[in-house]
Amino acid sequence: QVHLVQSGAEVKKPGASVKVSCTASGYTFTRYDINWVRQATGQGLEWMGWMNPDSGNTGYAQKFQGRVTMTRDTSINTAYMELSSLKSGDTAVYYCMRGVEGASGGNYYYYMDVWGKGTTVTVSS
Amino acid sequence: SYEVTQPPSVSVSPGQTASITCSGDKLGDKYTSWYQQKPGQSPVVVIYRNTKRPSGIPERFSGSNSGNTATLTITGTQAMDEADYYCQAWDSGTGAVFGGGTKLTVL
Numbered sequence: 001q002v003h004l005v006q007s008g009a010e011v012k013k014p015g016a017s018v019k020v021s022c023t024a025s026g027y028t029f030t031r032y033d034i035n036w037v038r039q040a041t042g043q044g045l046e047w048m049g050w051m052n053p054d055s056g057n058t059g060y061a062q063k064f065q066g067r068v069t070m071t072r073d074t075s076i077n078t079a080y081m082e083l084s085s086l087k088s089g090d091t092a093v094y095y096c097m098r099g100v101e102g103a104s105g106g107n108y109y110y111y112m113d114v115w116g117k118g119t120t121v122t123v124s125s
Numbered sequence: 126s127y128e129v130t131q132p133p134s135v136s137v138s139p140g141q142t143a144s145i146t147c148s149g150d151k152l153g154d155k156y157t158s159w160y161q162q163k164p165g166q167s168p169v170v171v172i173y174r175n176t177k178r179p180s181g182i183p184e185r186f187s188g189s190n191s192g193n194t195a196t197l198t199i200t201g202t203q204a205m206d207e208a209d210y211y212c213q214a215w216d217s218g219t220g221a222v223f224g225g226g227t228k229l230t231v232l
Contacts, residue, residue, distance in 0.1 A: 035221065045160075045168065045211055047221040061220055062126065095167060101215075109156035109174050110215035115167040 002026040004034075004096050004116035011122045017084040020119045022096030029077040030054035033099035035112055036070065036081045038092040046092075050099055051079060086123045093118040127216035131224035137231055143199040145227045147212030150193060155214045157195035159188060162209045162226075171210075172197060199229075207231045 007021040022034060036048040049060035051070040058070045069082045079096060097112035129149035137143035147157060157175055160168035170179055172188035175195065185200045195214075199206055212224040 037221075037223070044226040045213075045223040047223055050220065059220055100173075104156075104174065107154065107156055108215065108217075110221065111156070111158035111170060111173040111213065112160075112168075112221075113170055113173070113179070115169070117167055 002098070002114050004098065004114055006094075006096060006116040006119045009120040009122070011124065012086050014087055014123055014125055016086050016123075017082055018086060018121050019080055019082040020094050020096075020121070022079045022081070022116055024077045024079070024098070027098075029072075030074060033101065034070070034072070034079040035097045035099045036068075036094060037097060037112075038090075038094045039118075040089075040092040043092075048081070048094075053079060083121075086121075088123050091121065091123045093120050095119075127214070127219040127222050129212055129214055129222055129224045131210075131212060131227045133225070134228045134230065137199075137202045137229065139204060139231055140201055143202045143206070143229055143231075145197045145199075145210050145212075145229065147195040147197075147214075147224050148193055149214065149222075152193050152195055152214060153191045155190075155216070157188070157190050158213045159186075159197045160211045160213065161206075162211065163207075168211065202229075202231055204231050 003025045005023045030053045033050045035050045051058045053072045072079045095118045096116045098114040101110045159172040161171045162168040175190040187198045209226045
């Protein structure tokens with residue numbers, strides 16, 4: 001069975017960085033992208049970016065460019081998302097997800113089929 | 126950047142049909158997925174590639190996508206379907222795009 005297990009809750013001060021891990025099991029880690037999304041309390045889903053665990057290639061949402069870094073360690077099937085220069089507005093639950101991509105009928109598709117349980121990051125002085 | 130829009134809330138009576146829309150410029154040219162999120166839980170994909178249903182998702186969930194609008198339809202809505210629903214598409218310039226979410230109330 002496919003699982004994504006995330007690291008535990010974090011409390012950080014403004015200006016600090018946080019690094020959240022996401023450990024995959026039940027499938028070949030390098031065959032699927034890992035994406036990250038965050039959700040503030042009572043708010044919607046905000047996509048942060050993707051990483052290809054095989055190549056290490058990444059793509060970040062414009063909002064987070066320069067502040068987010070996605071990496072991986074293929075020896076332990078783990079992806080990481082590091083967010084720097086934290087502010088109170090970064091307080092949220094951060095989810096990792098497996099991305100599934102392909103093409104059909106000439107159109108490209110990309111969706112998230114497996115989600116981690118989320119990591120709560122609280123930024124407070 | 127590309128954006129998609131959902132109504133904030135939809136209400137439906139038990140046993141009736143609920144329709145949740147997702148609108149975006151030429152959204153019909155993109156594949157759309159739908160996610161269900163219940164309080165305190167991670168989202169779960171209920172529809173992918175416009176119309177496909179993952180194993181374990183009840184047949185009462187269906188999807189369509191044409192023109193500028195994708196629609197998630199729940200036929201014979203049950204109390205357990207009460208949740209937040211998010212649509213998602215992929216744009217080559219923006220990446221993954223999520224709608225703002227629709228709260229489905231079954232009353």
